[in-house]
Amino acid sequence: MAATNTYCSTEPDRSEIDALTGPTMLEFGTPWCGYCRAAQPAIMSALQAHDTVRHLKIEDGSRRPLGRSFTIKLWPTLVFLRDGQEVLRLVRPGDEQAIARALSQIDPGST
Template identity: 65%
Template sequence: MNAPYETAQPSRAELDALRGPTLVEFGTNWCGICKAAQPLIGEALAEAPTTLRHLKVEDGSGRPLGRSFGIKLWPTLIFLRDGQEIARLVRPDNAAAIREQLAHIVGRAA
């Protein structure tokens, strides 16, 4: 989970067109809260199926993708299934909550 947030961003239309489960993680590489959340996110993703797509997107002023989702705090996790937002977690503080939302987008009970 030490992969950096990517500065290159897909468009909202590209995300909306994705099929299957996707976790979009908004944050920045310098954000302390984002860094603190990485072990929790990693723990939850360790049990996720390989069909799950995980995108780490750098957010900030002038970043259109984050604005299209109304991101205000980091990290924010957006859980998508077939391009539709199913749930979101803002500043997650436990792996169980992340796992629960992942279960919803991959189509199995938590």
């Protein structure tokens, strides 16, 4: 699976996320958010070593049910899932190494 540079045009239902198998990273944010744009190089670089991780960019905002179901408060927030269950999250990740460590927790086989 490849990293994606664009936000989902339609938000998946929480039940769809809960039913996912394998490692998944949800990235909540918006295309206009400065913090989100600044984090992109680190996110994309860290994902390069984890090609089995599903990457879903979810555009968040008020009255967006998926973000509210994960209690998203700040952007970007990365939620790391294994088989639909949250393992950990990073809020406004500051560096590639933190993202890489989190990815290794949901996808230990990749290097």
